[in-house]
Amino acid sequence: MTTKRNTEAYPYASGGWGSLKAVTRILTQEHVALKDGRVLAKQNKPDGFMCVSCSWAKPAEPHLFEFCESGAKATAWDTTSKRVTPDFFELHTVAQLSTWHDHDLEAAGRLTAPLRYDPATDRYVKVSWQDAFDEIGRELNSMRPESVVFYTSGRASLETSYMYQLFARMYGTNNLPDSSNMCHESTSVGLKKAIGAGVGTITLDDFEKTDLMFFFGQNVGTNSPRMLHQLQDARKRGVPIITFNPLREPGLIRFANPQSPRQMLTPNDTLISTQYHQVKNGGDSAAILGICKAVIAADDLAREQGRERIIDVPFIEQHTQGYDAFARYARDAAWSDIETVSGLPRDALEAAASEYMKANAVMIHYGMGLTQHRLGVQNVRMLCNLLFLRGNIGKPGAGPSPVRGHSNVQGQRTVGVTEKPELAPLDKLASQFSFEPPRETGMNTVEAFEAMIAGKVSAVFNLGGNLVRSVPDRARIEPAWRKLRLTVTVATKLNRSQLVHGEIAYILPCLSRIEIDRQASGEQAVSMEDSTGCMHGSRGMVEPAGEEVRSEPFIVAGMAKATLGERSSVDWDAWKDDYSIVREEIARTYPEIFHDFNARMWTPGGFLRPLPARERKWQTESGKAEFMVPETLGEDPDMPEREPGALRLMTLRSDSQFNTTIYHHDDRFRGVKGNRMTLLMNASDMAAHGLAEGDIVTLQTIADDGVDRRVTGFSVKTYEIPPGCIAGYYPECNPLLPLWHCAKESKVPGAKSIPVRIVETGRQRETA
Template identity: 65%
Template structure:
C-alpha cells in the first residue's frame, strides 16, 4: 500500500525557496498538466482571474506577478488534472475493494466525469443520466421526514451556489445546514459575535502595512495560508516584532525565502519570521494569554506609579468597553504558578512578550484552529479579544483580530445563509421574497448531524462537496452508521472515502470546478467568493472542463430543487442557472446592506468588503460596547484529565495536504517522507517509554466513556514538542476523538487536545 516507506530526514529549510518551486513543478508534472497549469497559475488570485480553490487568504488589489503559493498551485493542478475516472474504472473495481485504498490513491485517480449511482448487486458505481438521477433523488426526498434530512456543504462552493443551496434546504423544510465552519472556526463566529458584535475578523491586508506588533496563535502559515508570508516578511523587514505561540516550531513561522525574489532565491537569503517563539502546551492558550494580560496590568501599574504614559488605553476602555473591572480583578487574582503549569511556559517569557505589547501602538492578533479546536475554543478566542481591548487595539489602523479561515469560501457561505441557526438568516426577507414559510426550528450543526446519524435518525444526507465522513470525529462508529443511511448524495469533483463508504442508495454527482469555464445558456458565467478579511471577489473559470457531461454546482442544486420541490413562480431555478448575474441580483435583494450593486462591484480589485461594524468601533453587542469576558478556568482540556501515563495528542496538517485532500505522503517541513502513519514525540517522553525512532505504537483513547478507540501502526518520530504531548496527522487520528469532545458553545470538535495512552507494538517501520 502507498505510504509505507517511512524515511526521516533533518528539516531545516525555510518555507518557500527552492523547496516550494520543486514541489510545484512535481505536482504539475504528476497531474500531467504542466504547460496548461503553468499558464493558469498566472491568473490565480488576480482581479481578472480565478480565486484559488485552496485557502481563503486575502487577495490583494495589486497582486504579485505570481499570486499563488505552493498549496494553491497543488490545488489548481489537482483540480485541472488530465487524469480522469472513465467509464471503465468501476468495471475494474468494486466499491468494497476501493475501501482499502488510501485517501491519496482515491483522489489521485483524477476527475469524476459522469453521474453515478451505486448498484448493490455488483457493488459498483454505474453511470446514470442526469435527469434520471435528479428525478430519483427528488422522488425519494419527497417521501422522507423533512426535518431530519441533512444538507451539508464544504467551504469551496461559491456564494451563488451557497445561496441557492440554503434556499433549497429551507424551502424543503429545515435549517439542517452544517458546513465545514462547524469543524474549524465556529468558535470564532460565536466568540467574536458576543464580544465585538461581528462574527468575523476586523483586519484587512492594508493593516499589515501599518501594524507595529503581531501576536500569532496556533496557525501554521507555511502550510495552511502561505501567501500570508508575503505580509509577514514585509512586516519583519520594517522591524515589526512577531511573537508566536504554537506547540511546534513550524518552518513557516521560523524563516522564509521568497520564491518571487530572484535575489533571495540566488543567495538563499532567509527572513526570520518570529522574533519570539513560545511553544505553548496544547490547550494552554487561555493560560498563556492570561499571563500576558497579567504582565500588561503590572506594567501599567508600574507606569502609574512612576508617572509614565499608561500602557492601558484608558480612554478607549471607558468609552468602548464593558466588563473591564471584573476581567482585571480575575487576572490579578490568577496565580503565576497556575499560569505556568497550564501554559507550559515560564513567567519571564510571557513578561517579555507583554513588554513588546506595551510598547506597540498597533497590535494585531492572528490565529487559526490551534485556538478554536479545543473544549475551551470559544474562551480562547474571547481571551484574544481581551488582550487586544486592553490597549484599544480594535478599530485602529494596523490593529485588530485576524482569524485565518481555511476553505476558500467557508466564511462567505455563512454570509449568504448557510447556517443551522435561524436567527442568523433573514427569514422574514426570504418569506417576502419567495412567498413561502421558512422553517424556524434550529437545525443540526456538524456534531448534531453526526449524533443523529449514530442514532439512525437521518434518512438522507446531501453533501455539496467535501469529505464529511473522513473529516469528522468518531470514525469507526460513524462509518458503521453511515452504511445504514437510506440515501446519500455527493456533489464532487473527485473520488474520496465518503464515496466508497456510502448509504444504501448512493449517488455521485460530478461538478465543474471553479477553475473551469462554466458555459450556460446566458454565456460564460462567473462566480464570487469571500476571503478571510470579509472581502468579496469575482472568479472566472479559465480551464476547459474535464468532461462534457459535467454540470456546474448551481445547475446541480437547481436540478435537485426542481425535482424535489413544488413549483414556485417566484423562484426561477432555470433562469438562475442560465445567468448567474440574476442569482447575484437575488442575493442583493435578500442582503441589501452587504450586496447592493453586487454585479457592478464584484470585480473590484482587492474585492469589496462587507460591513464589519467592529472595525469602525461600532459594537453590535448586548451592551452596545466591546465586551471583556472572564474565563471559566485555565485548564485547556477540562473534561479529559488523564493519569500519569496519559499523553495529550493534537492533530496537524502536512505540507502535502489541504484539509482531507492528501497530495502526497511527504511532509518536508517536518522531515517525514513516505508515510503519514507517524506520531511526533519529544525525546524525553520517548526515553521514559523506551521508544526509539521508527518504533511502532498504538494510540488508545483515554476518555473513560466505555468506547474503545484506537489507531495502530504509528511510527514514532522524535521532535521538539512540549513534554507530555504528541502530534499526529489529521484525518488519520480522527478515530481517537470522541464526538462529545467538542468546544463548549460552538461544538467544534476538539482535535487539538485528545488524551490518549501510548502502547508499544512489536517491530519498527
Template identity: 60%
Template structure:
C-alpha cells in the same frame, strides 16, 4: 510508502523546496506546461480565485500570486487523469474502501453522474434526468427534519445561496458546513465579544501594523501566501510573537520563491522574533499571563506618573466588564499559569512587554485556538488581550482568524447556517412567498449524533469529504450505512462516496477553474475571503467532460425535482444567468451586498461592512465585552493528566489541504514516504520506555465503552512540548470521541485528545 525517510529539514519555508514541489506535482498530474501558464491567472483580475485557502488577493497582485499549496490545489483539480464508468466497472466499492485517501483522489476527475448498484457493489452511470428524478422522489418521502444539507467551503456564494434556500423551502435549517469543524468558536466567540462573527482586519492593515501576535496557525503549510505580508512586516522591523506547540518552519524562516536574489543567495527572513512553544490547551493560561503582566506594568506607570500601558480611554468608552476581568487576572497564580501554559513567567512578561510598546497590533490565530473544549473562551481571551490596548477598530490592528476553505466564511454570509437567527428569514419569506422553518437545525456534531441515533435518514454533500473530516470515524462509518439516501456533489473520488447509504449518487461538478457556460454565456462566481472581502472569479479552462455540470445547475436540478413549483423562485433563470442570483443575494442582504454585480471585480475585493471596524458594537451591552473565562484549562473535563496520558494534536502536512492529501512528503517536518507517524518530545519517548523509530499503537483515554485506536505509528522525535504528541489529520480523527467538542460551538476538540501509547512489536530496522 515503502521508501520511508525521516530526517531533519534545515531549509526555510518557500525557496527551492517549494519550487521543486511545484514542478513535481505539475509533472505528476501531466500538466507541466499548461499548468504553469494557468497559474499566472490564479488570483488575478479576469482569472480565478484560488480553490485552496481563503487568504485575500491584493489589489495589485504579484506576477506569481500563488503559493506552493495553492498551485498544488490547481494542479490537483486540473489533472489530466479521469475517473469514468470504465474505472468503476473494474473496481467494487469493497475494494476501493481498502485504498488510501491519496490513491482515491489521485485517480483523477469524475466525469459522469453515477448511481450505486448494491447487487454488483459498483457505481454505474446514470443520466442526469434520471438521477434528479430519483433523488427528488426519495427526498419527497422523508420528514424534512431527517435530511441534512452539508456544504464544504469551496462552493461559491451563488451556489451557497441557492443551496440554503433549497433546504429552507424543503423545510429545515439542517445546514452544517465545514466551519462547524474549524472556526465555529470564532463565529460564536467574536459575536458575543465584539458583535461580529468574523475577523476585523483587512490586508492593508499589515502595511501599517507595528506588532503581530500569532497563535496556533501553521502559515507555511496552511496559508503560505500570508508569508509575503509577514516578510514585509519583518523588513520594517515589526516584531512577530508566536505561540504554537510545534516548531513550524514557516513561522521561523522564509525565502521568497519570487525573489531571484533570495533564491540565488539562499537567503531567508526570520519570521518570529519570539517563539513560545505553548502546551496544547495552554493558550488561555498564556494569554492570561500576558494580561496579568500588562496590568502590573500599567499600575507601575500610574504610580510613577508615566503614560499608561492600557488604553484607558478606549476601555472606558467602548468596553464592558473590565473590572471583573481585572479581578480574574489578579487571582491567578504565576506558578499555575506557568504549569498550564508550559511557558515561564519571564517568557510571558517578555511577550507582554513588546505588545505593551506597540500602538497597532494584529492578532492572528487558527485552529490551535478553536479546536478545544473551550475554544470559544480561548478566542474571547485573545479578544480580551486586544481590548486592553484598544487594538480593535483602528488601522493596522485587529483580529485575523485564518480560514481554511476558500469560501467557508462567505457561505455563512449568504445563509448556510443551522442557526435561524443568523439568517433574515422574514426577508426570505417576503421574497419567495413561503414560511421558512424557524427552529434550530443540525450542526456537524448534531448531524453525526442523528446519524448514529437513526433520526437522520438522508445526507446531501455539496463538496468535501465529510466521512473523513468528522470525529469518531469508525463509529460514524458503521452508522452511515444505515441511512437511506446519500448524495455527493464532487470533483474527485473520496471515501465519503464509498461509505454510502442504501441509495447513493455521485454527481460530478465543474471545478472553479473551468469555464461555466450557461444560457447567457460564460458565468462568473464569487466568494468571500478571510478578511471579509468579496471577489469575482472566472473559469478559464475547458471542462473535464461533457457530462459534468456546474454546482448551481445541480442544486437547481435537485430542487426542481423535489419541490413544488414556486412562481417566485425561477431556478432556470438563475442557472442561465448567475448575475440574477447575485441580484437575489443583494435583495436578501441589501446592506452587505449593495451594488453587488457592479462591484464584483473591484481590485482587492469589495469590503463587507463590519460595525466593529468602526468601533460600533452589536452586542447585548452595546459595547465590546471583556469575557471572563471559567478557568485556565481549555479542556477541563479530560481525564486527569497521568504521566502515561498525552494530549494528541492533529496536524496537516506540508503535502495536503484539509482532507486532500497531495503526497507523502511533509517536507518541513522531515517526513517522507509515510503519514503513519507520531511526533513526540524526547523526554516523553524516554519516560515511556520508547525510542525514536519505534512502532506504537495509540488508544484514546475515554470514559465510554468504545475503543478508539490507531495502530502501527512510527515514533518521531520532534520539538513539541512535554505531555503533547502530534499525528496527521484525518487519520487521527478515529481517536476523537464525538462528545469531545466545544460546549458552546460544538467544534470537535481535535487539538487535545487524551491518548495512551504502547509499543507495538519489535523495533523496525533502520532505513
C-alpha cells in the same frame, strides 16, 4: 519486512527552491498541461480565478505570481488530465476501492458522469442527470425534512451557497451544517459575543500600519503561504512577530521568497518570528492570560507611580464592559498555575507582554490551533481581552485576524448557510420568495452525527468535501452512515464519502472553479469572500473535465426543481442559466453587503463587507465590546484526570495536504517521508516510554464513556514539541477523537488536545 522511514529534519527556510521543486513535482505527477503558465498566472488575479484552496486575501495589485505552493498543488489537482469514467467502475467494485488509500482515490482523477450505486454489482453505474434529480426529489419528498442534512464544504461559491440554503429552507429544514462547524465556529461564536461580529476586522491595508503581530495556532507556511509576502514586508519595516505554537514550524521561522532572485540565488532569507514560544497543547488561554496579567501589573504600577497608563483607559471606559472583573481575575491568577498549564516560563510571557506594551497597533492572527479545543470559544474571547487592554481594535493596523481555511467558508455563512435561524434573514427570504421558512434551530455537524448514530437522520447531502473522512469518532459514525436511506455527493473527485454510502447513493460530478462554466446565457462567473471580508469574482480558464460534468448551480437547481416543484416561486432554470440573476437576488436579501453586486464583483482587491466593529460600533447585547472572565485555565475541564504517562495529542496537516486531500505522503517541513502514520514526540517522553526512533505504537483515547477508541501502527519520531504533548496527522488520528469532545458553545471538534495513552509498542526492524 518493514524499513525505518527517513525522518530527517528540514533545515531550510519555507518557500525557496523546496517550494518550486514541490510545485514542479505535482504538475508532472498530474500530467497537467498549463499552457505555458497561463493558468497559474491568472490565479488569484482580479481578472482570473480565485484559488480553490485557502481563503487568504487577494490584493488589488497582485504579485507577478499570486499563488503559493499549496495553491499550485490545488490547481494541479483540479486540472489533472486523469479521468474516472464510468468504465473505471466496471473494473473496480466499491469493496475493492474501499481498500485504497485516500490519496490514491483522489489521485485516480476527475469524475466525468453522474453515477448511482448498484447494490447488485457493488459498483457505481452511469445515470442521466434528470433521472438522478427525479429520484432524489422523490426520496426527499418521502422523508421528514428535519431528518435530512444539507452539508456544505467551503469551496462552494456565493451563488451556489445562496441557492443551496434557499433550497434547504424551501424544503423545510435549517439543517445546514458546514465546514465552519469543523474549524472556525469558535470564532463565529467568540467574536460575535466579544465584538458583535463573527468575523475578523483586519484588511490587507492594516499590514502596512501595524506595529506588532501575534500568531496563535496557525501555521502560515502550509495553511496560507501567500500571507508570507505581507509578513516579509512587515519584517523589513522592523515589525516584531511573536508566535505561540506547540511545534516549531519552518514557515513561522524563516521564509525565502521564490519571487525574489536575491533570496533564491543567495543564502539570504527573512526571519519571520522574533519570539517563538512553544505553548503546550491546550495551554493557549493560560499563555494569553499571562500576557494580560503582565500588562495589568505594569499598568497598576504606572498608576501607583503617577506615570502614563499602560492600558487604554479611554477605550476601555467608553467602548468596553467587564474590565474590572477580568482584571481582578488576572491579578489573582498564580504565575505557577499559568506556567504549568501553558508550559511556558513567566519571563517568556513577560517578554511577549513587553513588546505588546510598546506597540501602538497590534493584530493577532490565529487558526484552528486555537479554535479546535473544548475551550475554543474561550481562547478566542481571551485574544479579544488582550486586544481590548490597549484599544487594539477599530483602528488602523489592529484587530483580530482569524485565518480561514477553505476558499469561501466565510462567504457561504454570509449568504445564509447556517443551522442557526437567528443568523439568517428568514423574514426577508419569506417575503422575497413567498414561502414560510422553518424557524427551528437546525443541526450543526456534531449534532447531525449524534442524530445519525441515534437513527434520526435519513439522508445527507455533501456539497463538496469529504465529510466521512473529516469527522471524529469514525468507528461509530461509518456504520451509522451506511444505514442512511440516501446519500448524495457533489464532487470533482472520488473520495471516502462515496464509498461509505447509504442505501441509495449518488455521485454528481461538478465543475472546478478553474474550469469554464458555459450555460445558456453564455460563460458564467462566480464569487467568493476571503478571510478579510472582501468579495471577489472568479472566472474559469480551462476546459471542463468532461462533457457531462455540470456546475454546482446547475446541480443545486436541478435537485431543487425536482424536489420542490410548484411549491417554489424560484425560476430555477433561469438561475442556472444566468448567475447574474442569483447575484441580483443576493443583493436584494443582503443590500448592505451586496448592493450593486454584479457591477462591483470585479473590483480589484474585492469589495469589502461593512463591519461595524471596524468603526468601534459594537452589535453585542450590551452595545459595547465585552471582556470575559475565563471559565478555567485547565486543558480540558470535562475529560478524566490525567494519569501517569498520559499524553495530549494534537492533529495537524502536512505540507502536501489540503484538509482531507492528500497530494503526497511526504511532509518535507517536518522531515517525514512516505509515512503519514507518524507521531511527533518529545525525546523525554520517548525515553519515559522506552521508545526509540521508528518504533511502532498503538494509541488509545483516555475517556470514561465506555467506547474503546484506538489506532495502531504509528511510527514515533523525535521532534521539538513540549513534553507531554504529541502530534499526529489528520484525518488518520480522527478515530481517537470522541464526537462529544468538542468546543463548548460552538461544538467544534476538539482535535488539538486529545488525552491519549500508549497501550502497545513494538520495534520496527531495519533492512540490511
